Amino acid sequence: MDAREFREFGKAAVDFVADYLENIRDHDVLPSVEPGYLLDLLPKQMPETPETWSEVLKDINRVIKPGITHWQSPNMHAYYPTSVSYPSIVGEMLASGFGIMGFSWICSPACTELEVVVMDWLAKFLNLPEHFLHENEGPGGGVIQGSASEAVLVAVLAAREQAVRRLRLSQPELSESEIRGKLIAYSSDQSNSCIEKAGVLAAMPIKLLPAGADLVLRGDALKQAIEQDVAAGLIPVICIASLGTTGTCAYDDIESLASICEQNEVWLHVDAAYAGGAFALEECSELRRGLERVDSLNFNLHKFMLVNFDCAAMWLRDANKVIDSFNVDRIYLKHKHEGQTQIPDFRHWQIPLGRRFRALKVWITFRTLGAEGLRAHIRKHITLAKQFEDLVKADERFELIAPRALGLVCFRAKGENEITSQLLQRLMERKKIYMVKAEHCGRLFLRFAVCGMDPKPSDIEFAWTEIQTQLTSVCAEQQVNTRKAGELSELTTHLSGLHVTNATLQR
């Protein structure tokens, strides 16, 4: 493909994306394909000779689009938002066009320096403590990681290595492997699966401590666990708190956790993958309480900042703790400006060596939306979630399972879990809206997250009508089944040896 064809293909693709996003409500949010659908549609080998881009684009409509779950649809309410924006899409393309690697300053000065700039912009926008700024004196700063999972893993690994070094000095009678065998970390039983996974990968158990009845992890639970573990000869390393949790967007109590961490030389990391966006809002300033006491923090830009995945911001109070742990340089990576300036070699701040020019899409998005545009976007999500919350409250067949938090409402049909489960199954079959379930203390509930690139009040109405209608239908069927079961039950009392139960029929 030459430049002329690229100009044609690229512009056709721009129109394809614009058409797709403008008309995204035309599609069911969930696709109607069965597992293996695409394997049957595509050849078993790559073509020997080139095909034209127009054939490929036709096939994207024919075979790819039918297999897409439309995350940018306002009818997406599963997980948390993964929002793109028009400027961010262009930013990703421009970065691909430059096609650079950013593992050191010399690899492309603009890549490293623009990341320093936008991470400071973002830290100020989010009202983060000054020691997280690059422009501030001191060893702190921000970096773009690929995902929240990687940010958490970086914190866990750096904390682990720091603890090993500290213990080797303070307890020289212990061997390194004895020290490593005693390390222990903490999080809440409400925290994201990536935190438990970080523990598995780091070969350091992460105890999932019981959150309170309000699903919040507090210092007293951490204190109790640390005391117990220290008494048993273990070495507490890190606590990963959540703002907010994946299930219900609960906010762990950073102040009380920080006090316990400080007393025990424990690294405090905050996973604010979703709720971090709200740090920007004055009306949510209480969410920032205690942040000046944490060692590291991560926040996903695709959740509230309209920058497409992958782009996970991470700030470190003392980046040297990560660099010391991860630096394994070779001669071919050295360059003459190394270590001379305040310009970081970000490869030491992360797991992989290679890194894309992600700062470009961040910069383009921030400039074309402006701080006021970003704040308006977050507030819109909150307003739409309030709208949904009011609708839930107004229908006595439903109950909230936790207070609405930002753009997330957690609710269920009153009564047995089975009703909520059937409701979700019905909604998934109809594919008009997409939610996922969660569970707390044996109670199944549904998570309604405001998502999509441009959700509107009418989309919330649409979702609620769908949910109400389907609950009515589920309940009606239940009554029929219960009646049938009742009749059948009468019958079985007459027919010995026949074992049919309500429960069987209801499935």
Add this chain to the structure above:
Amino acid sequence: MDAREFREFGKAAVDFVADYLENIRDHDVLPSVEPGYLLDLLPKQMPETPETWSEVLKDINRVIKPGITHWQSPNMHAYYPTSVSYPSIVGEMLASGFGIMGFSWICSPACTELEVVVMDWLAKFLNLPEHFLHENEGPGGGVIQGSASEAVLVAVLAAREQAVRRLRLSQPELSESEIRGKLIAYSSDQSNSCIEKAGVLAAMPIKLLPAGADLVLRGDALKQAIEQDVAAGLIPVICIASLGTTGTCAYDDIESLASICEQNEVWLHVDAAYAGGAFALEECSELRRGLERVDSLNFNLHKFMLVNFDCAAMWLRDANKVIDSFNVDRIYLKHKHEGQTQIPDFRHWQIPLGRRFRALKVWITFRTLGAEGLRAHIRKHITLAKQFEDLVKADERFELIAPRALGLVCFRAKGENEITSQLLQRLMERKKIYMVKAEHCGRLFLRFAVCGMDPKPSDIEFAWTEIQTQLTSVCAEQQVNTRKAGELSELTTHLSGLHVTNATLQR
């Protein structure tokens, strides 16, 4: 930004990229900026109100482009290639436009299934063993990781967890932390820094074994190390071999390494990040010797397949070994098709939870270039490197440090390291071409890698002329300095207390 503005901005950006890549030879490959240049040019805060896209695009020309190291330039010869192609750029944009997450099948069936398809296409194109195919019966298959570093880390971590499980059964008298404290891994002292880093991250030492004089790691070195370590009570876990190494693209001897690994229940991983592309060529079939005996393998698509970074292919002989090690599912990640089919939930094959729709750019690139286009691209790199090799051989002031391997030529100016060092410094100051240095047995050398999106014979001529001219100039200056030093030396014999040496003057 609305859809109308996006259509304008997107199309302008397509033209920007096309213009940039068509005229890339107009720029010095290295930028002429000093550290901190961009920090001085940009505001300290994001703008409060939106700016227009045309202002931003103007600024990309004004402040970003001057800070770019032009990796797509044919005058880039540092590291290894990171090539983009026009279809791949469009593929990245389309994937951004869909804006989906691919952590499970239901998240977007097309994302998971297209990855299965293209990984099988690629495995066949590279003539990999059948057990690496998804379509084959059995637990093997391919997955797209973010980078070679991540692929290596996944192999290291999975091998570590498998070893721990095996040992807990076979040696129940050992505690888990005793086992972990005895684990040991192996690679060559020529392998990439990401391998040593994987050991640091995994808290499992990776011994860098001495490669032979030809820079190749062989089974006998591994055998000796394993015997020694087992005698010392250690537990060998994994060997990471390279095809080829970062320094000189040396090919470790997979057959002899595999024999030792099989005898010792050691996982054999092959890092073929660069040379893996040559598996596609019949004339390079000897490179594939022993691959049927390895447990896992990684290969970077940006190095030879013209798919822009990030896109690192990884194949596993038994993916269950990774899945068993990494699976930490939550209820909100469950879906009804889970585990029912041969469709993998790729989140268990990797470090992070989130994943982009990377298969799309792979599919678009493979279809529009075709197998013949990809093979022609690899052969072009080899031919151009041969051209360079011949030029080096024809100038008696230079010597090769290792045989040319694929698109890489390692050479130096004959004599003291200082000459080669000064030559490189001169070339870096002039910014016309970009190479990096490496070292073996105290001998400094330069790595000339064929890179860029569309390198031509005239680009090789250009580079060689630059190198020759600058060596001439360096040597001339050396002679002047030596003469001056000689005169000075005579002088110093007359002036007591004055300590000026040749060495000082030459710096």
